[in-house]
Each structure stands twice: as structure tokens, then as C-alpha cells.
Amino acid sequence: MLPDIKGLVDRATDEIASCSSREQLEAIRIKYVGKKGELTALLRSMGELAAEDRPKFGQAVNVAKDDIEGRLAVKSDAIVLAEREKQFISQAVDITLPGRVRKIGNLHPITKGFEEICDIFVRMGFSVVEGPEVETDFYNFTALNTPPFHPARDVQDTFYITDNILLRTHTSPQQARQMEKQDPPVKVVVPGRVYRRDQVDATHSPVFHQLEGLYVDKGVTFAHLKGALEAFIKAFYGEDKRVRFRPHYFPFTEPSAEMDVSCFACGGKGCRICKGEGWIEILGSGMVHPNVLSTAGYDPEVYSGFAFGMGIDRIVSLKYGVDDLRLYFENDVRFLEAF
Numbered sequence: 001m002l003p004d005i006k007g008l009v010d011r012a013t014d015e016i017a018s019c020s021s022r023e024q025l026e027a028i029r030i031k032y033v034g035k036k037g038e039l040t041a042l043l044r045s046m047g048e049l050a051a052e053d054r055p056k057f058g059q060a061v062n063v064a065k066d067d068i069e070g071r072l073a074v075k076s077d078a079i080v081l082a083e084r085e086k087q088f089i090s091q092a093v094d095i096t097l098p099g100r101v102r103k104i105g106n107l108h109p110i111t112k113g114f115e116e117i118c119d120i121f122v123r124m125g126f127s128v129v130e131g132p133e134v135e136t137d138f139y140n141f142t143a144l145n146t147p148p149f150h151p152a153r154d155v156q157d158t159f160y161i162t163d164n165i166l167l168r169t170h171t172s173p174q175q176a177r178q179m180e181k182q183d184p185p186v187k188v189v190v191p192g193r194v195y196r197r198d199q200v201d202a203t204h205s206p207v208f209h210q211l212e213g214l215y216v217d218k219g220v221t222f223a224h225l226k227g228a229l230e231a232f233i234k235a236f237y238g239e240d241k242r243v244r245f246r247p248h249y250f251p252f253t254e255p256s257a258e259m260d261v262s263c264f265a266c267g268g269k270g271c272r273i274c275k276g277e278g279w280i281e282i283l284g285s286g287m288v289h290p291n292v293l294s295t296a297g298y299d300p301e302v303y304s305g306f307a308f309g310m311g312i313d314r315i316v317s318l319k320y321g322v323d324d325l326r327l328y329f330e331n332d333v334r335f336l337e338a339f
């Protein structure tokens with residue numbers, strides 16, 4: 001009796017049809033057409049057949065083998081396709097979903113204020129430079145015409161680190177440093193953090209921010225000072241603002257002046273914000289003192305210059321209507337996001 005080749009092919013066909021994974025399919029291949037598979041075993045058993053039956057039988061086994069291998073190949077393609085489809089579905093992006101809102105940080109209002117203000121001065125030809133916050137007594141005071149025992153030192157409650165080293169009380173020391181570093185003309189603004197001993201309240205902080213300005217060249221006059229500062233105020237606060245200069249005293253300038261800007265709230269009529277004055281003080285300024293120029297090695301007979309220093313916290317507060325300095329340091333995100 002000839003072995004049941006047709007039955008074997010039927011079984012293989014059924015198993016292939018119901019198989020759903022690569023692994024199962026591989027097991028089926030090994031079982032039927034592998035080296036030790038059922039079909040191979042049949043071929044091996046050919047010797048037991050009558051000689052006249054052998055060719056027909058061998059041919060039948062080969063046809064069965066081709067048949068099974070063909071079905072395996074078709075199934076294998078189908079499994080690969082199905083896997084790919086499953087992968088595509090699981091990775092599909094639903095383009096109808098609303099986007100995720102990402103939280104983007106923003107600059108601190110003081111940083112923004114510095115950037116805006118520096119931009120305005122850069123447009124007028126100033127460069128932006130910075131200086132050390134830990135400063136020597138010499139640059140913070142002496143080089144600025146404020147020698148030891150000068151009463152003006154008392155006005156600035158200073159954090160001393162040693163007798164000679166301190167936290168700078170203003171950005172003015174960079175005036176002396178800058179002139180020492182380069183020949184005239186010098187035309188710089190200096191943004192930075194400064195320190196004075198103070199109790200924290202709505203208008204005082206031991207850490208605050210200043211922007212210094214210095215322009216030294218041949219023939220610089222008080223008219224240049226007024227022109228530059230008035231142009232700055234109009235660019236920063238608006239064309240409708242007016243400025244006025246009041247005589248004042250600073251050791252490092254002569255003559256010296258404080259500059260006021262017309263009140264933001266009342267436009268100059270006088271109100272609660274400007275305490276009835278119509279004006280708000282905004283910065284200190286003056287013509288660089290000859291002693292400051294000569295200490296830095298500039299000849300005051302040849303060169304003249306103007307300087308100014310403004311409190312950035314106050315300048316930014318006035319622009320945005322911030323009435324408590326502490327807000328800048330508390331890092332309350334609701335406040336910081338408002339800018």
C-alpha cells in the first residue's frame with residue numbers, strides 16, 4: 001500500500017491555513033519539509049517500495065513538497081503583511097487631536113528691561129559692557145573722586161567683605177575700569193546688579209539693578225548728555241514724556257544733575273503717584289569730574305564726557321505699574337508671566 005501523500009498534504013494545508021505567526025509557520029515547515037520532516041522521511045522510505053512504484057511515488061512526493069512550500073511562502077507573506085498593518089495601526093497619529101500646549105518660559109521683567117534699554121543706547125552708538133559685582137574700594141569709591149573719609153561714602157550703606165573689598169554699591173566703578181582699559185573715545189552702558197544694606201520693603205531691597213552710561217571724547221558737552229537722555233526717555237516711555245534736569249551733587253560728576261520725567265499717571269499735573277510734583281526722579285547724571293578722568297589716565301584738558309546712572313527696578317516698575325519691588329524677587333510665576 002502506498003503511503004497517504006494526499007492526507008499529509010491536506011493536514012499541512014489545514015495547519016498552514018490556521019496558523020497566525022511566523023514561529024508557528026516555521027514549526028510547520030520543519031514538521032513537513034524540514035530535513036527530518038515527514039516528506040523527507042517518506043522519500044527515505046522509498047527503498048521499501050516495489051521498483052516499478054518508485055518513480056511515480058518520488059514524483060508524487062516532489063509535487064507534494066512544491067505544493068506545501070508554495071503554501072508556506074504565500075502564508076509567510078500574509079503574516080508579514082498582517083504584522084505591518086498592526087504596527088501601522090498602533091503607531092497611527094490622530095491628526096484631529098488638539099495640540100498640546102507647551103509652557104514656554106519668558107525673560108524676567110528686569111532682564112527684559114535691561115535688554116530694551118541697552119538696545120536703545122546701542123542704537124545711539126553705545127557698547128554694552130559688564131563689570132564685577134565684588135569690587136575693590138578703589139574702583140567703587142576712590143577712583144570716582146570719593147576718597148576715604150569722604151562723606152558721600154556714608155550715603156551708600158556698603159557691604160564690606162574685607163577693608164578693601166566690597167559688594168559694589170553702584171555700577172559706576174565700571175566707568176573707571178573701562179577708561180583704564182581703553183583709550184578715548186569711550187561710549188558704553190553697563191547693566192548690572194548692585195548691593196546696599198537695606199531693609200526689604202516695597203521700595204527697598206539690598207539687591208537691585210542699575211544701568212550706568214559713560215561717553216568720553218573730545219568736545220562732549222552737557223547738551224550731548226541732555227540729548228541722549230531725553231532721546232532714551234522718549235524711546236522707552238513714549239514720545240509724550242518730557243524731562244527736566246535739577247542740579248544735584250555727585251562726587252564723580254561736575255556739574256551734576258538729577259533727571260526727572262513727567263509723571264506717567266497725571267502727565268505733569270500732579271497726583272498721588274508723583275506726590276503732587278508732576279515729575280518723577282529717574283536718574284543721576286553729570287559731566288565726568290576732571291579728577292575721575294585724570295585718575296583713569298585721560299587728560300581732562302583734552303577730553304570731556306558725561307555719565308549717568310539709573311535704577312532699573314524703578315524704571316521698569318514705572319513702565320509696567322509695578323508698585324512693590326519684592327515681586328521681582330519672589331519668583332511668583334503669575335507675576336513673571338504677566339510680562
Ligand code: DAH
Binds near residue numbers: 172285286307309310
Ligand atoms: N552711581 C550713582 C548712584 O548709584 C548714580 C549716578 C549718578 C551715576 C551720577 C552716574 C552719575 O554715572 O553721573 O546713586
